Amino acid sequence: MSKYGMQAIFTAKTGQRDVLANILLEAAAGLQSIKDCELYIVSVPETDPNAVWVTEVWSSSEAHKASLSLEETKAAIQRAKPLIDGIEAVELKPLGGKGIIS
Amino acid sequence: MSKYGMQAIFTAKTGQRDVLANILLEAAAGLQSIKDCELYIVSVPETDPNAVWVTEVWSSSEAHKASLSLEETKAAIQRAKPLIDGIEAVELKPLGGKGIIS
Numbered sequence: 099m100s101k102y103g104m105q106a107i108f109t110a111k112t113g114q115r116d117v118l119a120n121i122l123l124e125a126a127a128g129l130q131s132i133k134d135c136e137l138y139i140v141s142v143p144e145t146d147p148n149a150v151w152v153t154e155v156w157s158s159s160e161a162h163k164a165s166l167s168l169e170e171t172k173a174a175i176q177r178a179k180p181l182i183d184g185i186e187a188v189e190l191k192p193l194g195g196k197g198i199i200s
Numbered sequence: 201m202s203k204y205g206m207q208a209i210f211t212a213k214t215g216q217r218d219v220l221a222n223i224l225l226e227a228a229a230g231l232q233s234i235k236d237c238e239l240y241i242v243s244v245p246e247t248d249p250n251a252v253w254v255t256e257v258w259s260s261s262e263a264h265k266a267s268l269s270l271e272e273t274k275a276a277i278q279r280a281k282p283l284i285d286g287i288e289a290v291e292l293k294p295l296g297g298k299g300i301i302s
Contacts, residue, residue, distance in 0.1 A: 137299035
């Protein structure tokens with residue numbers, strides 16, 4: 099079973115980036131106890147004041163899908179939705195490297 | 201001092217993606233002992249047979265810059281260069297999350 103990676107780029111409504119980033123950081127905190135979630139990193143690019151990047155690695159795509167039905171995840175999505183103008187998401191297959199379980 | 205993130209997308213010459221990915225995985229192995237390198241993950245997108253994504257997080261941009269002068273890094277760059285058609289790179293400021301040192 100191969101790992102599942104996701105690079106999501108959220109475009110926040112003007113002036114809402116930091117509020118959105120905090121909601122996503124809270125979601126990351128909630129995932130600390132979820133073994134199948136290896137990475138959930140919230141970053142911002144220097145070049146776009148409205149963008150928030152979330153980099154995820156999961157043990158499998160099934161584990162990622164299952165996480166979407168967690169009450170905490172659903173609550174975070176509801177809180178974040180009104181702050182979001184757009185989402186780009188690229189699915190990735192992590193091959194390995196430093197910082198994920200090999 | 202804030203962490204430094206980089207999302208690089210390499211476009212390999214046709215048919216060279218796997219060779220390029222292996223060189224980058226070797227580079228990642230060489231970074232295991234570099235404390236300032238928190239993440240160096242090599243992934244491939246399902247949608248582009250020529251792309252290799254490298255997701256990096258460093259303790260600082262200075263640490264990232266310093267790594268570029270390591271002999272191993274320079275050797276990997278020389279080996280990879282002939283296999284590469286293009287590189288896109290986005291600098292990121294990691295705010296936190298699961299999988300990096302908070």
